[in-house]
Amino acid sequence: MLWTIFLLLSGLLLLVVLFSTRKNEPPLDKGVLPWLGHALEFGKDAAKFLARMKDKHGDIFTVCVAGHYVTVLLDPNSYDAVLNDVTSLDFKHIRSQLLQRIFSLVLPSIKPEAERKLMERHFQGLSLSKLNNTMNTHLQWLLLSDQRGCDATEWREDGLFSFCYSLVFRAGYLTLFEGKDNAATVYTEFRKFDDLLAKLARRSINRENKVASSSREQLWELLSPSWLSGGSGPSSWQRNYCHLLQEEGVDAEMQKRALLLQLWTTQCNAGPAAFWLLGFLLTHPEAMEAVKSEIRDLTLQDISLQTPVFDSVLSETLRLTAAVMINREVVQGKILHMANGQEYHLRQGDRVCLFPFLSPQMDPEIHQDPQIFKYDRFLNEDMTVKDTFYKNEKRLKWYTMPWGAGKNMCVGKEFAVATIKQFVFLVLTHLDLVMCDPEAKLPPVNPSRYGFGMLQPDGDMQIRYRLKRTQHEM
Numbered sequence: 001m002l003w004t005i006f007l008l009l010s011g012l013l014l015l016v017v018l019f020s021t022r023k024n025e026p027p028l029d030k031g032v033l034p035w036l037g038h039a040l041e042f043g044k045d046a047a048k049f050l051a052r053m054k055d056k057h058g059d060i061f062t063v064c065v066a067g068h069y070v071t072v073l074l075d076p077n078s079y080d081a082v083l084n085d086v087t088s089l090d091f092k093h094i095r096s097q098l099l100q101r102i103f104s105l106v107l108p109s110i111k112p113e114a115e116r117k118l119m120e121r122h123f124q125g126l127s128l129s130k131l132n133n134t135m136n137t138h139l140q141w142l143l144l145s146d147q148r149g150c151d152a153t154e155w156r157e158d159g160l161f162s163f164c165y166s167l168v169f170r171a172g173y174l175t176l177f178e179g180k181d182n183a184a185t186v187y188t189e190f191r192k193f194d195d196l197l198a199k200l201a202r203r204s205i206n207r208e209n210k211v212a213s214s215s216r217e218q219l220w221e222l223l224s225p226s227w228l229s230g231g232s233g234p235s236s237w238q239r240n241y242c243h244l245l246q247e248e249g250v251d252a253e254m255q256k257r258a259l260l261l262q263l264w265t266t267q268c269n270a271g272p273a274a275f276w277l278l279g280f281l282l283t284h285p286e287a288m289e290a291v292k293s294e295i296r297d298l299t300l301q302d303i304s305l306q307t308p309v310f311d312s313v314l315s316e317t318l319r320l321t322a323a324v325m326i327n328r329e330v331v332q333g334k335i336l337h338m339a340n341g342q343e344y345h346l347r348q349g350d351r352v353c354l355f356p357f358l359s360p361q362m363d364p365e366i367h368q369d370p371q372i373f374k375y376d377r378f379l380n381e382d383m384t385v386k387d388t389f390y391k392n393e394k395r396l397k398w399y400t401m402p403w404g405a406g407k408n409m410c411v412g413k414e415f416a417v418a419t420i421k422q423f424v425f426l427v428l429t430h431l432d433l434v435m436c437d438p439e440a441k442l443p444p445v446n447p448s449r450y451g452f453g454m455l456q457p458d459g460d461m462q463i464r465y466r467l468k469r470t471q472h473e474m
């Protein structure tokens with residue numbers, strides 16, 4: 001009897017050992033808290049936490065975060081092994097979880113491929129120049145109408161972040177959405193919601209839950225076009241998107257909610273990017289001078305032409321402030337082949353995460369002095385784009401990744417670049433813009449926003465501005 005119990009227990013122990021050790025798998029760091037693992041440190045400042053783990057374990061490791069085992073891969077030469085695998089790795093489940101948490105949105109049957117095609121049709125190719133023209137008109141109109149009623153010589157004061165975000169958001173909203181009279185109200189409400197976004201995604205929202213729900217509901221109403229309840233209207237991106245949802249069997253309520261997701265996707269990055277870019281220019285006079293001399297003789301129509309200095313400034317800005325996380329779920333066990341020849345087994349049910357902000361973007365092996373803003377980092381001496389960067393002596397395909405990669409790569413990249421260019425051009429040619437404190441530095445980033453696209457500042461930088469007496473006097 002004793003022997004039977006002993007044998008049973010030994011067998012059980014063997015099974016436990018067999019199934020709990022991770023053979024040929026990336027180094028595992030569970031953290032000290034059961035189930036939670038590293039969730040708190042991750043949520044507080046993911047970049048700092050992952051940099052610590054990278055120092056400890058190298059370019060690949062698995063961490064436990066709120067009940068999930070997440071394998072973090074930080075070697076850009078090996079990213080394609082994850083990005084190109086659509087059989088063992090899936091993003092749909094993680095995406096729908098996030099949509100539910102953040103937007104109270106359930107889209108069970110929607111096919112991401114069809115949605116993407118529709119976005120491409122509206123934001124790229126032939127549609128792009130029309131979109132750029134409309135955006136341009138709105139940016140110009142808003143910039144000038146915001147000054148109306150003021151003495152032209154009078155300086156106005158604002159935070160640079162509010163100034164940029166508010167203008168770019170409202171112009172983008174007027175360009176892509178159908179509500180024409182409520183842009184300012186939508187912006188104010190959206191900022192409340194956007195401030196709570198990271199907490200909603202991590203389910204760490206308690207006290208502010210009511211604020212988030214009420215803000216979300218208000219935005220649903222503000223965005224809801226009359227035709228959703230049966231009215232008619234001209235064909236537009238928004239209308240075609242809802243039509244696609246309808247064909248997939250999504251009801252009117254969920255269609256309404258989906259518009260908030262699209263508002264966030266299309267409007268939450270360009271404004272903050274414009275802020276960082278102008279902020280870097282204001283705090284780096286040599287960069288400001290280089291951009292000004294490039295655009296001095298251009299008209300707004302010309303800026304769609306080549307502007308290598310501006311392009312390098314934008315790439316450098318995004319390298320320092322764009323922080324997407326690319327997450328996948330392992331739906332069937334997989335061997336990951338790393339560029340250095342090592343192989344790791346990824347377990348079914350675990351997650352894989354790429355965090356390009358740490359590498360390539362802030363990797364000292366790839367970009368010298370990665371913390372420093374160098375406006376000509378992406379510029380060769382002959383003024384062509386510098387795109388040769390190396391890690392471990394291997395030329396990199398992915399040397400900066402602000403737009404994401406693979407199947408979810410940003411559909412609005414060209415539109416976003418044109419928008420930021422137009423905005424910066426308009427500001428520099430129409431306004432005298434200075435920092436209130438000439439010695440001021442850019443505010444630090446809000447560390448809770450790593451993983452959600454463009455970073456936002458913790459605080460703001462005060463600026464003074466007024467209309468120029470004559471345009472192009474830079």
Ligand code: HEM
Binds near residue numbers: 119269412415454
């Ligand atoms: C500086 C500005 C922008 C940055 C840095 C940026 C970045 C990104 C990134 C990283 C993704 C992928 C997200 C993921 O993997 O989950 C993405 C997706 C997307 N972006 Fe942008 N974006 C910007 C502006 C815009 C604008 C102005 C539009 C509007 C047309 C836009 C439309 C989209 C859409 C529709 C997707 C979803 C693509 C898909 O799921 O297939 N983006 N963006």
